[in-house]
Amino acid sequence: MPRRAPTVDRGQVPDSELEDRFGRRFAYLRLSITDVCNFRCEYxxxxGYQGRPTGFLHQAEIGRLVRSFAELGIRKLRITGGEPLVRKDALAIIAEAAATPGIEKVALTTNAFNLARQAEALREAGLSAINISLDSLNPEGFERITGDKRFDKVMAGIDAAIAAGIPSVKINTVLLGGLNDHEVPDFMEFVRERPVAVRFIELMQTADNGEYFRRRHVSGQTVADRLQAAGWVPQKRGETDGPAVEYTHPDYAGRIGLIAPYAPGFCDGCNRLRVTARGGLRLCLFGNGTHDLRPLLQDDADMPALKRSICQTLVGKEVSHHLHEGDFGDTPHLASTGG
Structure with missing residues (x-):
């Protein structure tokens, strides 16, 4: 059963910084702008998308949200979905976020279905990092996993992002037993000449994928062992970096990363918060419930109260997820929360 959210004393809580009860500081916000996705990834x-494609935060609400978080110390913002580029105003949202005082890096996670056409405009809007989902390096494997035939468009999008000069280009690959785990050497070769990072993401259990998880889950440690045996060296994480441990090798232009949420101590260095596409502050990807910020996003005059509300809610953040206990909170699937 999902754990109940802890009872928290919401007394005097500072509204000038983001720090939880365990001394962790938060400088990274993942903001979903839609839960709609146009792919049908089997994990x-x-x-396909079965939700209600309405009621998402408007651009003005997003602007107030980003400004408030920036004033609380958020320096890195990642725009996620669903698939964020299905929103017609995604470019305008990114441009406004990049111009927000205090925001040093604006990143985007996308399936790249339309990236080749938009890469230059995204760079001009101020995008400083992009993560592209790519679960196989061959068209047949790609279609098998994603339910989509646009492999060539995704590959063209990767090349376009590099050519556009987006400073950080990363590939997200969900590690799936029997489907793409045999492609680890191919992904290593993929970064030999390309200045990109491939990050293998350990499959995580959610409410909707229990049987699939048991059939396809592969421990991230198998990739870590393989990398280190081949001479790859883990690098130290930066203050606003995500949860990936990245490895480098002198013979390769790119990097290989690993996100292993079942590894010991995974949550110790947590530095990120999440807001859903309808304005819910979520303290953990695998937690329970969200705190509705939307009523405080309607007017600039509400921003001081908004900041206090964020800091008060942060007091309830737990020290860790409970995936090892089979408790994945109330996350139905990753598209619902922005991953």
Whole structure:
């Protein structure tokens, strides 16, 4: 059963910085702008999007949200979905975020279905990092996993992002037993001449994928062992970096990363918060419930109260997720929360 959220004394809580009860500081916000996705990845939305494609935060609300978080110390913002580029105003949202005082890096996570056409405009808007989902390096494997035939468009999008000069280009690959785990050497070769990072993401259990998880889960440690045996060296994480441990090798232009949420101590260095596409502050990807910020996003005059509300809610953040206990909170699938 999902754990109940802890009872928290919401007394005097500072509204000038983001720090939880365990001394962790937060400088990274993941903001979903839609939960709609146009792919049918079998580990996330095998039946396609079944939600309600309305009621997402408007651009003005997003602007107030980003400004408030920036004033609380957020320096890195990642725009996620669903698939964020299905929103017609995604470019305008990114441009406004990049111009917000205090925001040093604006990143985007996308399936790259339309990236080749938009890469230059995204760079001009101020995008400083992009993560592209790519679960196989061959068209047949790609279609098998994603339910989509646009492999060539995704590959063209990767090349376009590099050519546009987006400073950080990363590839997200969900590690799936029997489907793409045999491609680890191919992904290593992929970064030999390309200045990109491939990050293998250990499959995580959610409410909708229990049987699939048991069938396809592969421990991230198998990739770590393989990398270190081949001479790859882990690098130290930066203050606003995500949860990936990245490895480098002198013979390769790119890097290989690993996100292993089942590894010991995974949550110790947590530095990120999440806001859903409808304005819910979520303290953990695998927690329970969200705190509705939307009523405080309607007017600039509400921003001081908004900041206090964020800091008060942060007091309830737990020290760790409970995935090892089979408790994945109330996350139905990753597209619902922005991953």
């Amino acid at each position: 996330c939305l095998p039946d």
